[in-house]
Amino acid sequence: MASKLLAAAVRHSPPDSRCWGNAMLRELDFVESDWAAVLWALGSTTAILKHAVPRGVRAWLVKHAGKRGERVPKSIARSVAGLASGVVISACVLAACLFGLSRLSLVLFPEWQLNQRAWAQWLALLGMPEAIFVITAVVLWRKRRTVAAGILLGAVILIMHVIVHIATHG
Amino acid sequence: MSIYVDLAPRRLRLRLSPQTLRVLDAFLEAPKDWRYGYDISRNTGLKSGTLYPILMRLAERELLETSWENSEPGKPPRHLYRLTPNGLRVAREHGVRLATGRVARIVLGGVKN
Numbered sequence: 001m002a003s004k005l006l007a008a009a010v011r012h013s014p015p016d017s018r019c020w021g022n023a024m025l026r027e028l029d030f031v032e033s034d035w036a037a038v039l040w041a042l043g044s045t046t047a048i049l050k051h052a053v054p055r056g057v058r059a060w061l062v063k064h065a066g067k068r069g070e071r072v073p074k075s076i077a078r079s080v081a082g083l084a085s086g087v088v089i090s091a092c093v094l095a096a097c098l099f100g101l102s103r104l105s106l107v108l109f110p111e112w113q114l115n116q117r118a119w120a121q122w123l124a125l126l127g128m129p130e131a132i133f134v135i136t137a138v139v140l141w142r143k144r145r146t147v148a149a150g151i152l153l154g155a156v157i158l159i160m161h162v163i164v165h166i167a168t169h170g
Numbered sequence: 171m172s173i174y175v176d177l178a179p180r181r182l183r184l185r186l187s188p189q190t191l192r193v194l195d196a197f198l199e200a201p202k203d204w205r206y207g208y209d210i211s212r213n214t215g216l217k218s219g220t221l222y223p224i225l226m227r228l229a230e231r232e233l234l235e236t237s238w239e240n241s242e243p244g245k246p247p248r249h250l251y252r253l254t255p256n257g258l259r260v261a262r263e264h265g266v267r268l269a270t271g272r273v274a275r276i277v278l279g280g281v282k283n
Contacts, residue, residue, distance in 0.1 A: 019249075022249075023249030024222060026247070026248050026249065030206070040208075042219070047221075047226075050223055051222075051223065168219075
């Protein structure tokens with residue numbers, strides 16, 4: 001699955017990133033153990049995204065600026081503001097979930113000791129925020145598309161962070 | 171000691187993080203040889219997510235040259251890396267500075283490594 005993820009990232013990356021992606025994909029054949037191969041593929045996917053995403057954004061901005069002329073800076077600023085507010089909303093939701101686990105659960109259900117249970121931590125860190133992100137993004141999609149996209153971006157960042165954390169720290 | 175290097179004539183500045191220095195150090199072990207990414211990763215202990223962005227930056231700043239090796243028929247080629255003469259100069263300069271700094275710290279402060 002990890003190698004498929006890397007192959008997909010390579011396939012969808014711009015040509016200059018694809019060259020590096022193919023290099024990492026080929027090295028995967030020489031990694032000895034399965035677990036090391038998984039780590040290699042996840043690390044490589046991160047590296048490809050770090051390389052490709054800023055270039056993709058730059059190319060998108062150049063393309064749209066070329067098409068729409070002078071009005072573009074305003075629309076770009078509005079889109080960026082929408083995206084940023086979406087990301088901020090998702091960060092607040094995550095913070096609220098973690099606060100709920102660490103403080104509120106101790107007050108409301110002290111005997112359950114939820115902050116010490118692994119499943120509750122995963123629920124507060126990943127399950128609940130991701131569910132809220134998806135529902136909010138679906139609700140906002142028609143009227144506030146950029147904000148919804150920002151929330152989805154926050155969801156993807158959270159998932160990527162968890163994957164990279166598990167890959168590097170076990 | 172500055173961790174930035176001026177790359178004349180392009181006026182680019184490369185931040186030499188400890189990880190980048192480890193990569194340069196690995197290349198200095200056999201400066202003329204082409205190296206595979208996985209071998210560099212094993213030598214330096216850096217994971218692919220750290221190593222490849224460093225290699226990409228070095229290549230963008232023309233400190234690293236890359237090549238493809240068609241060793242096994244029917245298999246995709248492997249990517250190879252080697253420092254350019256400019257990259258070698260930067261690596262050697264920082265290798266010397268690092269060594270000097272280390273010796274100075276040991277002599278003056280009694281700090282090991």
